[in-house]
Amino acid sequence: MVHIVLGGQLKQYTGGQNQLEIDASTIHQLFVRLEKRFPELGPHIEGGLAVAIDGQIYQDSWFEPISDENEIHILPQIAGG
Amino acid sequence: MDQKLEHVGKRPIRPDGVDKVTGRAKFGADFNLPGQLHGRILRSPHPHARLVSIDTSEAEKLSGVKAVVTRDDFNDQEMKLVPAGELMVNYHDLVRNIMAREKVLYQGHAVAAVAATRASIARRALKLIKVEYEILPHVLDVEEAMSEDAPLLHDWMHTVGVEPRPEKPSNIAKRVEFGHGDVDKGFAEADVVIERTFNTQPVHQGYIEPHACVASMSEDGQSEVWCTTQGHFQVRGFCADLLGLDQSSIRVTASEIGGGFGGKTAVYLEPVALALSRKSNRPVKLVMSRSEVFLASGPAPGAKVQVKIGATRDGKITAGQAVLKYQAGGFQGSPVQPGAMCAFAPYDLENVQAIGFDVVTNRPKTAAYRAPGAPISEFAVESVIDELAKKLDIDPLDFRLKNAAREGSKSSYGPKFGPIGLVQTLEKAKAHDHYQASLGKDQGRGVASGFWFNAGGDTCVNLTVNGDGTATVVVGTPDIGGSRASMAMMAAEELNLPLDKVKAVIGDTAALGFNFVTGGSRATFASGMATVNAAKAAKAEMCRRAAKIWDIPEEAVEWEDGSVKPAGENAGEFEPMSLKEIAALAPKTGGPIVGMSQINAQGAAPSFGTHIVDLEVDRETGRVTILRYTVLQDAGRAIHPAYVEGQFQGGAAQGIGWALNEEYIYNEDGLLENPNFLDYRIPVASDLPMIDTVIIEEPNPRHPYGVRGVGETPIVPPMAAIANALENALGIRFTDLPMSPPKVLAALDA
Numbered sequence: 001m002v003h004i005v006l007g008g009q010l011k012q013y014t015g016g017q018n019q020l021e022i023d024a025s026t027i028h029q030l031f032v033r034l035e036k037r038f039p040e041l042g043p044h045i046e047g048g049l050a051v052a053i054d055g056q057i058y059q060d061s062w063f064e065p066i067s068d069e070n071e072i073h074i075l076p077q078i079a080g081g
Numbered sequence: 082m083d084q085k086l087e088h089v090g091k092r093p094i095r096p097d098g099v100d101k102v103t104g105r106a107k108f109g110a111d112f113n114l115p116g117q118l119h120g121r122i123l124r125s126p127h128p129h130a131r132l133v134s135i136d137t138s139e140a141e142k143l144s145g146v147k148a149v150v151t152r153d154d155f156n157d158q159e160m161k162l163v164p165a166g167e168l169m170v171n172y173h174d175l176v177r178n179i180m181a182r183e184k185v186l187y188q189g190h191a192v193a194a195v196a197a198t199r200a201s202i203a204r205r206a207l208k209l210i211k212v213e214y215e216i217l218p219h220v221l222d223v224e225e226a227m228s229e230d231a232p233l234l235h236d237w238m239h240t241v242g243v244e245p246r247p248e249k250p251s252n253i254a255k256r257v258e259f260g261h262g263d264v265d266k267g268f269a270e271a272d273v274v275i276e277r278t279f280n281t282q283p284v285h286q287g288y289i290e291p292h293a294c295v296a297s298m299s300e301d302g303q304s305e306v307w308c309t310t311q312g313h314f315q316v317r318g319f320c321a322d323l324l325g326l327d328q329s330s331i332r333v334t335a336s337e338i339g340g341g342f343g344g345k346t347a348v349y350l351e352p353v354a355l356a357l358s359r360k361s362n363r364p365v366k367l368v369m370s371r372s373e374v375f376l377a378s379g380p381a382p383g384a385k386v387q388v389k390i391g392a393t394r395d396g397k398i399t400a401g402q403a404v405l406k407y408q409a410g411g412f413q414g415s416p417v418q419p420g421a422m423c424a425f426a427p428y429d430l431e432n433v434q435a436i437g438f439d440v441v442t443n444r445p446k447t448a449a450y451r452a453p454g455a456p457i458s459e460f461a462v463e464s465v466i467d468e469l470a471k472k473l474d475i476d477p478l479d480f481r482l483k484n485a486a487r488e489g490s491k492s493s494y495g496p497k498f499g500p501i502g503l504v505q506t507l508e509k510a511k512a513h514d515h516y517q518a519s520l521g522k523d524q525g526r527g528v529a530s531g532f533w534f535n536a537g538g539d540t541c542v543n544l545t546v547n548g549d550g551t552a553t554v555v556v557g558t559p560d561i562g563g564s565r566a567s568m569a570m571m572a573a574e575e576l577n578l579p580l581d582k583v584k585a586v587i588g589d590t591a592a593l594g595f596n597f598v599t600g601g602s603r604a605t606f607a608s609g610m611a612t613v614n615a616a617k618a619a620k621a622e623m624c625r626r627a628a629k630i631w632d633i634p635e636e637a638v639e640w641e642d643g644s645v646k647p648a649g650e651n652a653g654e655f656e657p658m659s660l661k662e663i664a665a666l667a668p669k670t671g672g673p674i675v676g677m678s679q680i681n682a683q684g685a686a687p688s689f690g691t692h693i694v695d696l697e698v699d700r701e702t703g704r705v706t707i708l709r710y711t712v713l714q715d716a717g718r719a720i721h722p723a724y725v726e727g728q729f730q731g732g733a734a735q736g737i738g739w740a741l742n743e744e745y746i747y748n749e750d751g752l753l754e755n756p757n758f759l760d761y762r763i764p765v766a767s768d769l770p771m772i773d774t775v776i777i778e779e780p781n782p783r784h785p786y787g788v789r790g791v792g793e794t795p796i797v798p799p800m801a802a803i804a805n806a807l808e809n810a811l812g813i814r815f816t817d818l819p820m821s822p823p824k825v826l827a828a829l830d831a
Contacts, residue, residue: 071496
């Protein structure tokens with residue numbers, strides 16, 4: 001099980017939980033299972049979320065491996081001017 | 082980064098320099114086509130009104146008018162979020178921003194457009210369009226817009242991010258929150274707590290080249306668009322979606338760009354020009370005037386920010402809290418989210434909270450501007466940090482060093498930081514002779530730090546090894562800050578070619594796979610990564626060709642110092658072949674040699690900076706003169722240090738304008754009174770000293786040359802650094818931007 005922390009307002013769509021345990025080995029699996037468990041997260045996942053794995057931020061990188069040894073944060077996507 | 086480098090880190094002459102100084106370079110408005118029509122846009126004279134009717138019949142009858150478009154020429158769009166620059170764009174709002182639908186939401190909002198054989202005819206036609214407006218009360222101030230009785234811009238808007246979801250619509254589009262720990266506990270542990278409220282004004286990116294494009298759609302629906310933009314693939318996507326076209330039917334070419342700074346990640350003219358061309362089957366040119374740029378293209382938002390920070394007597398911050406209220410303009414989507422994420426990013430805090438509100442007002446829709454959202458929130462935080470340091474009698478750089486984020490620190494927005502260079506910027510600032518120099522009467526010194534994430538994203542590069550042994554690199558990120566030079570340098574480095582044998586060009590949307598915008602300080606990072614990959618692919622192909630020629634296995638050939646050679650004694654005895662020799666044999670050995678790279682670049686690393694400023698106040702006029710300015714920033718690796726320094730200097734110059742002079746001034750009727758460079762005063766060369774720079778290189782381990790990205794961060798610290806210097810000079814804490822002469826005089830007289 002991967003321990004994840006939801007940033008920003010995302011806990012609004014998970015019944016107030018901002019820390020979760022999810023069985024996933026890639027970012028894609030994580031998103032699929034998150035959406036299945038919390039359907040209201042679906043539009044936000046589709047709109048684009050970033051995933052920080054041990055501090056490194058990944059954007060739209062579905063197949064990045066994750067494990068229970070990683071610190072995972074889910075964040076809004078970031079770009080710039 | 083210990084490899085020996087021939088090109089990276091050097092300062093060659095810019096390859097686009099000759100064209101730019103001789104006038105050959107074609108910017109957006111320089112492009113013309115035979116039979117081209119002149120387009121003009123009718124804009125709202127009201128800040129808020131319902132569009133009762135639009136009658137274009139008289140304009141259409143005018144001789145020389147070939148097309149008129151209104152809201153009826155654009156399909157309505159569903160609420161759909163797509164990434165655009167640093168902001169997610171909502172198509173429902175985008176179609177309404179390029180052409181008003183039910184309402185006009187700000188002065189200058191587009192209502193109709195005309196294409197005619199002459200500009201004078203187009204202008205006359207605009208006067209013949211009859212628009213019936215039902216004028217509505219307007220709201221400009223962010224806190225007034227948040228109040229219960231404020232004029233409502235969108236009756237369908239319910240605040241997102243609040244539980245339970247509000248039943249009543251409001252102008253607050255979104256509430257965001259970031260942080261960790263317990264701020265109440267942190268404040269209880271503090272010996273000193275300072276709380277301040279700050280006001281900032283909208284400021285424009287101030288790019289010298291206005292928005293401009295030529296669009297041409299033929300009778301068979303095939304389209305070409307030439308425009309000034311930071312993201313021509315995004316222009317293509319928006320045009321296709323808003324006009325119901327296939328992306329494959331639209332080819333967009335990015336012109337040279339006369340500044341963007343985030344403002345040209347937005348799309349205003351291109352779908353309108355294409356709609357006009359579709360109606361007329363003639364090319365249509367649209368160019369904004371300077372006043373249109375101010376009235377109708379997005380500035381950075383104005384905001385109200387409350388910041389509270391507590392610290393112990395020995396200078397340890399115990400808690401930081403910020404409430405940010407950003408003006409989004411007529412449509413949701415201010416950069417309050419990154420503003421909230423960045424507010425406390427330079428600090429390693431146990432207890433931190435940043436809450437943000439995205440609020441619509443009757444102003445032009447905000448657009449990205451360097452480090453969107455961060456300059457506002459970090460201005461407020463860095464001002465309070467300075468005040469705390471003074472109250473605790475600790476040197477402001479030492480106070481920052483004591484609390485600085487380092488590798489492994491938990492960022493205020495959640496994840497831990499990897500290797501970062503903030504501490505180096507602070508230590509080098511402290512050791513810099515600028516920080517030790519003496520000050521005179523009415524002079525003051527201030528420092529401030531700043532942060533931006535930086536970004537990667539979709540990127541595609543093709544590198545062709547030409548038959549004569551030269552190379553052409555086709556890149557899809559428009560060159561705003563010298564990226565063609567950097568790409569050529571990285572390709573030359575990989576291929577061991579002289580730099581003048583490598584040319585980098587920007588490909589159109591039909592030449593390459595999708596490229597995300599040039600924004601987020603991503604071009605040198607992401608396109609650079611793809612360029613290196615493409616060069617490696619070309620080298621691998623050249624090794625394969627040599628293996629065929631020598632009739633040995635591919636793995637028995639290696640690349641060394643610009644040549645292919647047998648990998649060892651067992652591979653056989655063959656004379657190494659140079660790139661030029663392999664390239665010359667390409668037709669006989671398998672055809673053109675091309676290396677390609679298509680990536681979603683990951684591994685962007687943040688950049689921190691610290692600025693030092695000395696200024697002098699004229700007590701008679703309130704004018705503030707910048708005497709000396711030093712930027713110290715972590716670049717990861719400076720591919721072309723002169724360009725990096727240029728980014729540092731440009732960001733600082735724009736930040737100085739934001740701090741001292743720039744603001745949108747509206748009258749009580751909600752109309753902008755200064756939509757021109759005479760009354761909206763950006764700094765010019767004579768206003769500024771030479772801005773000194775110190776490049777710190779803490780390499781990004783995820784980039785082949787260690788690049789972080791440098792364009793965003795340097796606009797973050799100037800406002801606070803200048804406010805802190807003014808406090809140092811006068812003993813007065815300024816919390817409202819700009820700190821213009823009337824405000825300085827008023828403060829001196831108070």
